[in-house]
Amino acid sequence: MTLFDRVFGGNDAVYGLTEGAIDGAIAQYGEDKAVSFPNTAYSLPCYYAVTGTKVTTLKELKEALGVVKTLMTREKRLNDAFMSGVATALCAEFIEVLKYIDGATPYEEPCYGHLADAVIRELGVPLVTGDIPGVAVILGSAPTTEEGVALVKSYQAQGILVTLVGGIIDQVAEAGMKTGANVRVIPLGKDVTAVIHVVSVALRAALIFGNVTPGDAGTLMKYTMDRVPAFVNAFKPLDDVIVACGAGAIALGFPVITNETENIFRVPKSLIVQEDVEKFNATSLEARDIKIKITNIDIPVAFASAFEGEIIRRKDMQVEFDGSRVDCAELVQTCDASEVEDHKITVVGPEVDDMELGSKNSIAYVVKVAGKNMQADFEPVIERKFHNYINCIEGVYHTGQRDMQRIRISIDAFNAGFKIKHIGEVLYASVKNEFDAVVDKCEVVIYTDPAECTRVRHEVAIPIFDKRDERLDTLTDESVDVYYSCILCQAFSPSHVCVVTPERLGLCGAVSWLDAKATHQLDPNGPCQVITKERPIDENLGSYEDVDEAVQKFSQGALEHVTLYSIMQDPMTSCGCFECICGIEPFSNGVVIANREYAGMTPLGMTFPEMASMTGGGVQTPGFMGHGKHFISSKKFMKAEGGIERIVWMPKELKEFVAERLNKTAQELYGIENFTDMIGDETVATDPEALVEYLTEKGHPALAMDPMM
């Protein structure tokens, strides 16, 4: 039997199952019954991406199956096993969506099933920075639990996002391994059709970031091949259905590595037989050409970006440090080279062994750096990374910053021998690794002595923070000589360019003007380039000849004009990983803002994913604009259209997050007190009528402004 026979055989098997399932559902619910996956604007994402048609009811699903049948027949005739595999995958999507019918929640812990659009948007930045260097899809049961777990852990330790389908899920659970999106190990589901949920992520990435036209299957597959660093590890025995799905994966550019030796065809670089499961990792990375950044740090627990989202609960914690209760601080201090002894780590005060189980303690760490190219402006940039660095330690958890950080060390980490001094090792190695262009020498002093912590916090850290805040306050678009471009997201959004200014951070929320400046210094030929601002065209719009030239150049001609302060005229583009999106609300002359975390409805009649689907892929879409959370309180937010007075609605959580800064801006610009009180949220209105009523009652200024369109 050839590979082709097996794929076509798998096709037929899946097709039969799908047809039966759809007919069964129609018999039960009637053909007008709605079908969709939750929290996506692209339902059904794979079918929509491949054909350009959205499916919303069982009737349409049945029609879609007809289309798939035609596709399968054609591919069979053309003898294209790979495209035929794609058709099989579409059937898998149909089977999976039926599980969600009638509001069902078919997946239970630990499985995820369908992944929301928001998950994909969140992956944008870590994927482009190489923080997540790849995506592994592990299918079936490993020969032994140990081998399966070792494979999953090997990827996890490299920061690779691991998705699991089938028996491996039980193996990982049996070994007691923690799974979840926060530790980058995502069990999708135990049926083989659950594999579609990761395919769906790849295809939606093309729609969200790549501006690929739905239905343009050729461009779609080129996108996934070139830009989505995924691969498949499939354990034997492989049945025809798995082989067919594997052919689909290969069509998308994802190599399949298997330990199956019988009845299998090898396809160079695409279908690779590797009998030794221990070598799956190396073979896969080579096949997909994934390079891993190695950070070797001498600590007794693992250190990997996959552990960044790990949470340590009170009952699992050995000790904690809490800046909101006792004196704590974290600080980068620029020193003269003579004052810094490279790689010296000092702990002043008790070590973890001397602290009581479950106790709350003080901690203050001062990272002294010296370097010819070091500037005080880089201190907060480096300092803000401490959160990531410390969080990457397995069994250590960090939140907050400055003098309000909180750290927990787990009992497991403690038992493995983790000590306070290891935090110093991590800070040292990470700072030297990432900021090598500006930091020549680095020394870490960690205080746990309470009196010393009080001294460091009040006498050293707080005065420095105050000075930095003053500097940030004076950092305006007018006060600087240059802006910066960021094109990091071009890895996914080939024509997208962010223009980062002091008052407008990158839409991902992760790149401020200071960050961009530091990035430029660290890597002069990298993603952040200087944009001069010597030739303004219209200061109110924030348009400059220099900016236009820069975006033309960095978008390879895709963009001609970009304004910094307008959402109507030549607005900045979005890649897709924006923290928030704002869109025009015509009844109130205002804009509605939704953040990625918000799952509910907005007064636009759209959810966040639906609003978000209006823009992305590096194209300009007047009326909708992606932006960072901190941009909301900026004096430059939609300045051309009247500024923050246009904001009429935000989810409550976001409103609370921005309240202090936004109210300050409203006070300064318009003399309005407690502006956020005038802004609606989901507790007062999710439809335009109720919203306008609320705004009228509150005397919201937008109502009296000119319509925006």
Ligand code: SF4
């Ligand atoms: Fe991507 Fe813009 Fe953020 Fe750069 S600033 S990482 S281009 S979203």
Ligand code: NI
């Ligand atoms: Ni104090």
Ligand code: CU1
């Ligand atoms: Cu992005």
